[in-house]
Amino acid sequence: MCPSNPYDAKGLLLASLADPDPIIFFEPKRLYRAAKGDVPEGAYTVPLESARVVRPGTSVTVLAYGAMLYEALDAAAKAAEKGVEAEVIDLRTLWPVDMNTILESVKRTGRLVVVHEAPRTLGFGAELLSLVVERAFYHLEAAPVRVTGFDTPFPYTLEMEYMPLSHRILPALLDVARA
Numbered sequence: 001m002c003p004s005n006p007y008d009a010k011g012l013l014l015a016s017l018a019d020p021d022p023i024i025f026f027e028p029k030r031l032y033r034a035a036k037g038d039v040p041e042g043a044y045t046v047p048l049e050s051a052r053v054v055r056p057g058t059s060v061t062v063l064a065y066g067a068m069l070y071e072a073l074d075a076a077a078k079a080a081e082k083g084v085e086a087e088v089i090d091l092r093t094l095w096p097v098d099m100n101t102i103l104e105s106v107k108r109t110g111r112l113v114v115v116h117e118a119p120r121t122l123g124f125g126a127e128l129l130s131l132v133v134e135r136a137f138y139h140l141e142a143a144p145v146r147v148t149g150f151d152t153p154f155p156y157t158l159e160m161e162y163m164p165l166s167h168r169i170l171p172a173l174l175d176v177a178r179a
Contacts, residue, residue: 001025001048002065004090006037011046012092019048028067035070051098053105057087059177060111063102063128065091068115068164075169084177086113094124102128103136110141111176117163120148142179147172 001016001023003009009027016023054069055076064072069090076086087105091097106112112132114125125146132144147164155162 001093002028003092004031004064004066004069005035006039008046008090008092010039011044012048014043015045015048018045026066030067034067046092048093049096049098051092051101052090053087053101054090055086055088057085057109059084059109060086060113060173061102061105061109062086062088062113062115062169062173063091063125064088064115065094066117068117071164071166072115072169074166075173078166078170079173079177082174084174086173086177097128097131099131099135102132106132106136107139110139111179112140112144113147113169113172113176114144115147115164115169117149119151120146121151123148142176145172145176 001012003012013025016025055073057076062072062076069088072088076088079086087109089101089105112129114128116123116125118124123146125148129144129146133140147169149162149164152162
């Protein structure tokens with residue numbers, strides 16, 4: 001689980017606790033003070049395998065999760081100023097992954113950018129690209145692109161240089177949309 005906001009964090013955690021399978025729950029520390037939102041007091045769950053379209057668009061599909069969702073949204077807003085309407089999807093969970101929402105979007109836009117903060121090599125973005133290409137190859141109008149962390153050990157003192165922040169995502173959105 002990779003929640004990007006307080007509501008999803010509680011709902012996904014309760015869904016994880018109720019699920020009979022083992023689940024790894026990622027908590028991006030960067031979101032502790034950055035993501036704010038209302039959280040109901042009572043019990044509720046966010047269904048596992050339920051991605052959410054956070055920003056509708058028609059030019060390119062952007063997949064992100066956790067802290068990178070906000071970077072993708074910022075890049076999408078800047079791309080809109082240049083005439084590129086990116087559809088941003090918050091994956092919420094990595095496995096199970098909501099392929100129906102992803103494929104529906106990719107088939108509509110014909111383009112895909114995946115954003116994650118892990119290194120590029122062996123990162124989950126490669127799996128997402130593979131899943132999309134296997135199921136929607138003939139719908140793609142441009143090569144899918146990953147915007148990721150670098151293939152180096154994570155440098156805590158240079159975190160902002162390592163992360164795929166908005167300024168690195170924007171060129172990928174524009175290039176893929178215009179390819």
